[in-house]
Amino acid sequence: GAGVSQTPSNKVTEKGKYVELRCDPISGHTALYWYRQSLGQGPEFLIYFQGTGAADDSGLPNDRFFAVRPEGSVSTLKIQRTERGDSAVYLCASSLGGTANYEQYFGPGTRLTVT
């Protein structure tokens, strides 16, 4: 079946602009996660949704970052007033949720470059 998909695959934006990154999870997966991977590092957790609600947003670095999942499926990560330090690959993952949420399946990521 189809895996996690993310769009766009690449995004170049100017410092100070607003960007939206989209994630389409595996069908039937109720849990959705956003991670950020900087160059040479492993992914770092940003936020976790169970259904429509953000169950854990402890990884969001500051209030410029926000994510939504209004219908419990597709999620959008929104970054306001982008800074060069926001440049990274943004990864989305999904899992069945509940007791099975240890198996997180990752999408290909969106590479964000802030110039």
Added chain:
Amino acid sequence: GEDVEQSLFLSVREGDSSVINCTYTDSSSTYLYWYKQEPGAGLQLLTYIFSNMDMKQDQRLTVLLNKKDKHLSLRIADTQTGDSAIYFCAEKDSSASKIIFGSGTRLSIRP
């Protein structure tokens, strides 16, 4: 806080076994993972082990867990050129939502 450490590079000859090592600090880790990332590709879940196990074998892959020393290893038998990638060790507490990743070990294969 939680931390996962692994060496940055490993070079092995094609056909030999590769062993990638990892240490972690969270004693309440319930799940331990190995993910593979190829250039330009996403993270692929290779295998995982529960903390109440000490070994898991899956075809060419063998995972060993020493819970006392908080040490995890991944052995790839008969390493092939297609195994060239970055391998991430990771852990998760059963009560947590996030997976904690190491910085990755870049495996290169020489002929």
